[in-house]
Amino acid sequence: MDLNLTPDELAFRHEVRDWVRANLPADLSHRVLNSLRLSRDDMQRWAKILGAKGWLGYAWPQQFGGPGWNAVQKHLFEEECALAGAPRIVPFGPVMVAPVIMAFGSPEQQKRFLPGIASGEVWWSQGYSEPGSGSDLASLKTRAERHGDKYIVNGQKTWTTLGQYGEWIFCLVRTSTEGKPQTGISFLLIDMKSPGVTVRPIIMLDGEHEVNEVFFDNVEVPAENLIGEENKGWTYAKHLLAHERTNIADVNRAKRELERLKRIAKAEGLWDDTRFRDQIALLEVDVVALEMLVLRVASAERSGKHSLDIAGLLKIRGSEVQQRYTELMMQAAGPFGVPFMLEAMEAGWQGDQALGGMWPGGAAHCAPLAGTFFNFRKTTIYGGSNEVQRNIVSQTVLGA
Incomplete structure (x- = not known):
């Protein structure tokens, strides 16, 4: 197993990075990096930009209009988009149902449904x-x-x-x-x-x-x-769920949010607290371990080996990491993490005092945290609860 990037893969990373920086609207990046609400138009706008490039179906083979990237290239694309603050691709079309249509749909169904998914036109x-x-x-x-x-x-x-x-x-x-x-x-x-x-x-x-x-x-x-x-739909459903659970792991968003956690800790004066910084370090170890697991999957796929049998394990660890970074953000923010004044945030005047803002009731980097914290309680449940996934892993991976 070789986890090092080849020169061609490094060149690919820079190509994707340059394109994303040149084409990602600044207002979308700002909203994503600050956890502000994304509208349907926001999400659809980025989807259509990717669709026009031929990258919305970034995991698709060339025969269906995709770029034909290997597993490592797909991982690098996801990472560069996440770190740049791109809206997450709404997965239901391009990531979930499209592979089912490709694998089990008729030629007529493929011709009818795939183009609208690839372009971002159909939700x-x-x-x-x-x-x-x-x-x-x-x-x-x-x-x-x-x-x-x-x-x-x-x-x-x-x-x-x-x-x-x-x-x-x-x-x-x-x-x-x-x-x-x-x-x-x-x-x-x-x-x-x-x-x-x-x-x-x-x-x-x-x-x-x-x-x-x-x-x-x-x-x-x-x-x-x-x-x-x-x-025969259960067979097709399992094929889709493997893709969904792998997608839930979302190590690239975890890497981005880890950096946001560090920024919040510094703004709130907790970066010098050794015990709190230890908790951030432990989380960073978990994120790196999750990334190594994802790269292991990518390496296996690059060599032609099947890897979706550990999708449940990716889902378990990824969802737990997501919950952990939202918990640490709330701890770092303290009382400022509780309010969620949507109207103030949308109007742009819920300013960060540490950065010269005028509103005395909280900080912009803390305001959305409560909503995100509560929302992420679901991650260990949807896509198959983690308790059930542990049973599946024990049977299919460990042979227990």
Whole structure:
């Protein structure tokens, strides 16, 4: 296993870095680096910039219009985007459903759906979790009954991230009740503008509208929107979940936020506190270890070995690191980490006193921390809870 970058890979890093710096809008970078709210237009704007370059589907093979990068190049691209303050690519289209369409979709489906994903024009959502069916996803109850050349879908999905923006949603639906629960699941692509689709917001503690409930009331879906074979959707779902869990690890964002934690500690006078700096050092060791694991995966893929069997391990460690840096940020900020005055932040007058700001009630580098802290409590649950992932790792990796 060779974790050193080759000269070609170093040149690639500089090429990506130069392009991102030249094309990333400054206002987007400012919002990301300061954890300010991103609108749909903000996220879509960056997606279309990447799409025009052919890099939104940065993990795609050339045969489907991607750049054909290897695992190391993909990692370097993600790292440079994160460190520059680029908005995170909304994964549901290019990272999650696209690989399923490539692997299991028909040529007609590939031609129909992939171009809109690659360009950033079409916003996709994920329809997996249901009330009572989260980590035990195979117990899902949303039904799809075949009637001629269409399916009639009834049921409910929940925790649908950014579903209020969705134009299409990929869903796991039950098409049979015979045999094991996993054997009766199918994978459907549903137009969210279809009659009978209702999206209801779930407002979180910080007032944000990030997640939703999605209801299906006699929704008609053309049978041609079925991916692969009926009742084989569990196989396709596992393929997608491996990509999702690897994506959740997000070591590159962790490296960026680690530097932000250091800035907050210095601004709040805690950098000289040996015990607190020890905690930052321990976190940095964990981030480096996570990066080594990611590079190990990349090295294996570079040599043609399959690596997605440790996706659960990446998800476990990545989500724990994310929770830890939000905890340390809150500790560093102290009382200034509690308020979340969105209107003040959006207006630009919640200034940092240490940097000459005028507002005496807090600091700009602390203001969003409470919302982020509470939001990141979910990371060890979504994408398959960490408790379940540990069981999977023990069986598939350790052979226990």
